[in-house]
Amino acid sequence: MDKCIACGLCAEKCPKKVDDEYNEGLGKRKAIYVPYSQAVPLKYAIDDTICLKLTKNRCGNCEKVCPSGAINFADKAKEKTLNVGSIILAMGFESFDPSGIDSLGFGQHPDIVTSMGFERILSATGPFGGHLCLPSDKDHEKAPEKIAWLQCVGSRDQNRCSNAYCSSVCCMYAVKQAVMAREHSHDPLDCAIFYMDMRTHGKDFDRYMEGAKKNGVRFIQSRVHSVVPSLDHQGIEMRFIDQDGTIQTENFDIVVLSTGLQISAACVDLAKTMNIALDHGNFVKTDSFNPVSTSVPGIYACGVFTGPKDIPQSVMEASSAAAAATEYISSARHTLTKEIVIPEERDTEYELPKIGVFVCNCGTNIGGVIDVPDVVAYARTLPGVTYAEENLFTCSQDTQDKMAQVIKEKKLNRVVVAACSPKTHEPLFRQTLINAGLNKHLLEMANIRNHDSWVHASEPARATQKAKHLVRMAVSKSMLLNSLFETQLPVTQSALVVGGGIAGMTAALSLARQGFPVSLVEREQNLGGNARKLFHTYMGEDIPGQVKTMIHQVNDHPMIHTYLGAVIEHLDGFVGNFNTTLATPESKVTIDHGVAILATGAVEAKPDEYLYGKHDAVMTHLEFDGRLNKKDPMLEAAEDIAFIQCVGSREEAHPYCSKVCCTHSIHSAVEIKKRNPNANVYIFYRDIRTYGKRELIYKQARDMGILFFRYDLESKPRVTPSGTGVNIRILDHILKMPVSIDVDILCLASRIQARDNQALAQAFKITCDSDGWMLEAHQKLRPVDFATDGVFLCGMAHYPKPIDESIAQAKAAASRAITTLARSSISVGGVVSRVNEKLCSGCQGCIEVCPYNAIQMDEKKHVVNINAALCKGCGACAAACPSEALTLEGFNNEQIYAQIKSAMGA
Template identity: 45%
Template sequence: MIESSPVEKPIGAALVIGGGVGGIQASLDLAESDFKVYMIDSSPSIGGIMARLDKTFPTNDCSMCILSPKLVDCGRHRNIDVLTYSEVVGVTGEAGNFTVSIRESPRFVNAEKCTGCGLCAIYCPVSAIDTFNKGLSERSAIYIDYPQAVPLIYVIDREKCIGCGLCANICLADAINYSDQEKKTDLRVGAIILAPGTEEFNANLKSEYGYGRYPNVVTSMEFERILSASGPFSGRVQRPSDGNIPVKIAFIQCVGSRDLSCGNGYCSSVCCMYATKEAVIAKEHTNQVESTIFYIDIRAYGKDFDKYIERAKDEYDVRFIRCRVSTVQENPQTQDLTIRYESKNGKIVEEEFNLVVLSIGFQPSKVIKELAEKIDVKLDEYGFCKTEEFSPLTTSRPGIFVCGTFSSPKDIPETITQASAAAAAAERLLSSARGTLAKTREYPDEIDVRGQPPRIGVFVCHCGINISGVVDVPSIVESVKALPNVVYAEDNLYTCSSDTQMRIKEKIQEHNINKVVVASCTPRTHESLFQETIREAGLNRYLFEMANIRDQCSWVHMHEPEAATEKARDLVKMSVTKARLLQPIQRLLLNVTKIGLVIGGGVSGMNAALALADAGFETYLIEKERELGGFMRHLHYTLEGNNPAEYLKTLIMKVQANKLVHTLLGANIEDISGYVGNFRTTLIDMNGEEKELEHGVVIVATGGEEFHSDEYLYGDDPRVVTQSELERRLAENKESITGDLENVVMIQCVGSRTEERQYCSRVCCREAVKNALKIKEKKPDANVYILYRDMRTYGLTEKYYRKAREAGVIFINYDQNKKPLVTKQKSKNGITFLEVSVFDAIIEEQLLIKTNLIVLSVAITAPTANIELAKILKVPLNEDGFFLEAHVKLRPVDFATEGIFLCGMAHGPKSIDESITQAYAAASRAGIILSKDQLEAEGITASVDADRCIACRNCEAVCEFGAIRVEKNAAEVNPLLCKGCGTCSVECPAMAITMHHFTDNQIFSMIRAALEPISDGDAPKALAFFCNWCAYAGADLAGVSRFQYPPTVKIIRVMCTGRIDERHILQAFLLGADGVLIGGCHPGDCHYTSGNLKAEERINRVRQWLMQAGLEPERLRLEWVSAGEGRKLSEVLKDFSTQLKKIGHSSITLRTMTPSPPI
């Protein structure tokens, strides 16, 4: 149980120790929920390990692109004080009222004066080892860690500084202070969150691999810097010894993990995936690279991780060899490296490689252990912060919470999730002090640009080498400068970084820019960041447009740089053309219904409801069954030895006793309408009566289900059971289970990691180990065999896998292509028994095991009810039927639809502690909304020109949200109800309705810009209109997945396909398009209910018109694509391009066109 109940008169501030991504997320959640936050980090800048990464798995997103918006938000947040180069000296007091002593090391640079210009570093004559680049390059004695550093303040390394005074002489801001002294201060806070992270394992301790002796043996973190565009070699894959491209690269797994010889008996949880990612990215950087990963078990347990592994094998030719490498030896002449290992059949093999990468694990540092002693929190046997299974966020000291890798090894999404969860735990403690120390957001007066000629500023991003590695960015900038109304254009290494945000604001002032275009990545993740920046510069946030030249050019046309560049040029031109026509839009304020709704009464749902209630928010808890508990009702003991039944009983009692939680059992949801801050849910209660509930947020916690099939004689023979069925029998102490048993066979991955369900169910291995240990406890002489593909006891659960082996449990590895076979056999005396035939992949022998009990570790699947609920909520599912989060790393518990969140097994399979953590994370995110009295309504809405309106009521009929009513012979739009789909503007026969930010003129201008001039070549030209929520999101997924497709089609984003007018399609054909592709949500999944169906009607009409004009109907295509169907979308684009090339240019293409007039 998360023990963080509210206290009387707490201090409305929190201290977050650690400035990595976990500390940043916890700080942002608390700050946005109206608490004062102090973030402290011992480094000169925040960002932690994530700032050093090149890419992130499983999407291959640029790490800095994900991190930069959070860095910027944190650095400029009104409620966050960032204290870098500082450490905690001591903590006194108690929960709700702590006094924390802080020591700040001297920077020898005045933070108030430093502008981050970097002149000092340029002129500094001293070189030092660049620790940020892991010693692969040098820096000056005065430095910043990395170009996007927050805060962007230089620091002098006094151990290297020679005191020459050059930096002081060159600094125009007079920021150098050689006499700077250590500073001490005390902070008063109500809660503390520990997010100090961990350190990398010292690879020198594994001398058999030659690290430190052989220059071409590097660690995984060093290889990250080699791959990074901002790294020592600018993203060029090369050997440290001679700069040559390493054709053959070996990755050695579990270096410093799963290894008792170095004291680290745990799994570091991320190494298998980051090694695979590095192998994939190295191949992308240099196609001639061949990578081999030497592993013990591939622990791809996360959401979509297994799919990533299979893609690495199939598309990037990454070779996986199961073994443990014994030694690495260098050839002194070539400096190549020979790896010696034992193959599966026991033979000793030697193979030569050009580069060896050691996949090092993570461990708590000595500094972290000292910190724990200072603040009096207990550590576990390895030095991680000690927590309890059912209280994964609380430390041994009340009021102090933990998140990230300090609690246990974990990846970035889990760290961000746990950070939000820790923030929720702190909020429960401090709820009565909310807002007492927080500041309100203030902006400069908005500049009135109405009537002014467009003055457009364009900022084109390199995104490291994510864009510039394929697209010729400088040439894009030069061509943009020639476009009408562009008064300034430049390129940036990372446009989303804090220094570039400041630069954008400066250029707006310097050049009197009144409209801004950024050419970089997707607006779905970064648009809000840039809108906030221009608003801080005094511009209306809607005077901004984005060109997606990464996801739609460099990533999907990686092998066609010239074509990618030309397409990028067109996309930027389209955005500039639209920007000329942008107008300021004012947002209205709407009141927030400060009530939460949680769907699902399992362990996740109940914890989410309690977290909201203890933070002071009334909450409805909806459960379709007639009792609470969900799948946890079927659990009787845990791997750690805890009693889930007792925990569940206590949890239910807490829910029932909480006056702010209103539980509705046996309830079925019929409809959910409304918008963030103001939802309305219609349900049928257990008595059959209809009820309506009003609430401001929704949390989806609908759980998962156990997979059943007739495989391995399940359902045919009672001696074949599932792990949960075995657990129940063992818990009930049925002697028949263990009394006469000699052999028990457990078969892993039943229904998981198959063609139908290509994912790991995450908990099956630990369940098998748990029950195997229980059998051994009850009957030590029983033989327990676990037939496995990969044992995925990740993190701290590795010790139980080791205990099982020590207890005599026999683990037999099998291959998916040679699955075990279960048959019924008869003994000589006529008694039937079960026989398992399995091919041991390690010893390469066929084994026969006689048994009377077979236990299946079956998959966890998504409930079929998710499909209907997803339609009601207008939120997407992934290919496996689980709910799809907005972004795997940026927003792991948010939906793209604002105000709706997810947690627990609704997101995907997970353990109890992970479900509890995610429940708190969802509550934290939801609490940000509920903490506000008012929210700004979205400005993208429709309006009616009353003078043109003929009161036909067409708009009234098609609006699914009741946002339009005809009053006094003219239609009026209620902007608070309008969702901005644009369907009404298309249906209006008088063209009296304007869809702001997606006006007809703006769309027509983009069509013309995309199609001029007409190519005289053979390549077809095509346009696509994609809805923001599904098809455009699918294009983003195709981009991050590097699914390649031809550069034929240029995409225009609209909020809904219902916005697409027949005139838009016809204009495209008249101006030279050979084809038009419309991409929208699947029927029933449309965020605007029926906008896609209206679009389908119009498209069918246009197709008939085209046929009458002599055009092939195949030139106009409609596809339903979800946000999770990136691969499908890439295949559609390939097929459409091939089809257009086959049928040739359109017969009505106008071969001469007048250029677009300046606007």
């Protein structure tokens, strides 16, 4: 591995081609190959099931041509022993193999593909270079006109497979693929999704689905009978039963089987070897209050290994597992730390510019549109450029190592990278400069992906010309770059947690167990939040009892100081050095802290329909749970009980799913049937969203005789008084007839709504979305961070979620907070604004536009001052200053003007 230079000669000379499993068998690879396009490290691997190690059965071509002697057929496996304090299992999943279900036709026609296969078709690094075409077309030129997605393949199905659970992600990825397929298609593309229930329950997922509907994606609620190659060779025939109960037939060019997630046999074997308990579906058995803990102390699990889930939840659980794994070994922190040796930084102040240009091909992502070799050749002609080269993937670790070596050997003192967005990749390349002994701010990026190949895909010649312009502008600016420096500020190693519900208490306990003092602030007079009003989790766990235990743990922990009946009055400072003033019932308190976690929760909305507030028989979920807890006689005596779902949710005014309601209602219905098997229980719903392992309780409810009636937004149930109870009338979608039911109790699954967090958001310099939920830095990759450094979020302040997900996110927030608290100092400065006091007129226009409150007025000097720790380098102040007194380091006027002049002189 150390010797492989990824030159590719071995694969070029290898005579053996096999199906490429990474591309789901849609393409071929050699017996010696790179596992996937952006593999880290970028090294070749030998498929020893094909290229046998026995000398008489291998050709040996790869070994003969390898210039670095990296191929060793006599190599043997080696064992290593690691001494660790905790173990985290993040084993992932495998996609369900539908080849065993004959009625789905997989393997019978090349245009019947799995969802993972379709991902590879759409990918720029896939078998067709990101071009949407029929897999059956050998020339890869014929584009599909109609594509169908078939949901719940390998999920929610005990008849054709043993996977009774819901895989959670399939509905959303089918919608995403349909939207992307239409974007990839040059001609109008007919996309249809066949489903039982659309489970788009995540943050903004419903809004995305509705957008897909408006843009022409068809959603067909049905049960598909069979998928077979058409007898007339006109594509693929799909037979299905529509909502009227009639058999329909429709032909498609491609059928995508939305395959579910399952645990591999190897993962099951490992779990059994470690004596870890597994539950239905062979997922690691966890509980709601310890969602990443296994049955074996010291071993934790996260991601799909604990149950089907999407990327954001997997990322949360990963950080959560990191927190859980270190809580009881925190005393060992830093005892085995190895300090990174950073090369001494060269002083380039008096050197003439020697610019290196590195242009990324990025597979077909850039190279499929732009003539990259032509851009490289042009870069070599630009003033100041002494080196230019093309890289397949400039962001890969191997290329970065090579770049650092080139910078040293060629004595480059400025670097231009022409690749994708600096927003995502600039920190990566700055680290490369550091490793090469250059100041990291001597880097300039030309965004030839987002600004060029992506938006000019249909005009490759002009896109190439634009890429040259962008590179020339970057080179012109780079000649004027200067080294910028950062300073170190001490970190206050304590935390503030706002909100004393389950999420807030979990975060506080996790931080305290790792040795960091915590100030826990709750505006109510009691800890526990909404959980104090709940009954049981869907797995039957006693919520009030668990909350009581958690409150005792918080109150008894010496590192946690709790402030009840307190609100935040004022906040100053920045990451590592916050200063917060609390207003408590007794007095005002000032707290110094390095980080803050916001866990302010959410509230149950009070309905304005279905006779709520006008009839004693109508109540909300929390009110119903209160009666379950108290064994209310009214509930015990009820013969007929109904639940109405989506009350106030998934409507134009509130277009989001409250996520927990379906499971909550079904669990309550099951509890009623357990207490009174003769009771009649009805649930009126739009889509049942018992995602993941929650699907099992949905099946249990049906087996117990609980009746489900579907309704749509245009024909909502009508509720009228009927004696001591109410009457519910609805049009049954199967019978196509009105149904009238008298019930003693009606429980409304009222939406969960965000608290009014505007004052808190303003204090912490964070934002909320249009629905009022606190807005994370990145929905998938940074789901517990805010854009404001040092501030994190968790629980229902982020979005409605059940207890297990709130606890996982709370531990994740604690884990992310510790990345700051565990440090003694932080770096500030670099790309920040500076003020020339001689030019400043004190107009304060910069103060008005600064979104981070980083600028203050010096009343004595009548000029402004900039706090480098708060400045995020957005440049708003420099743009607003009429006298050019403010400049943004790395983007000063001289540098910007050089770029503009370079572009105008094209």
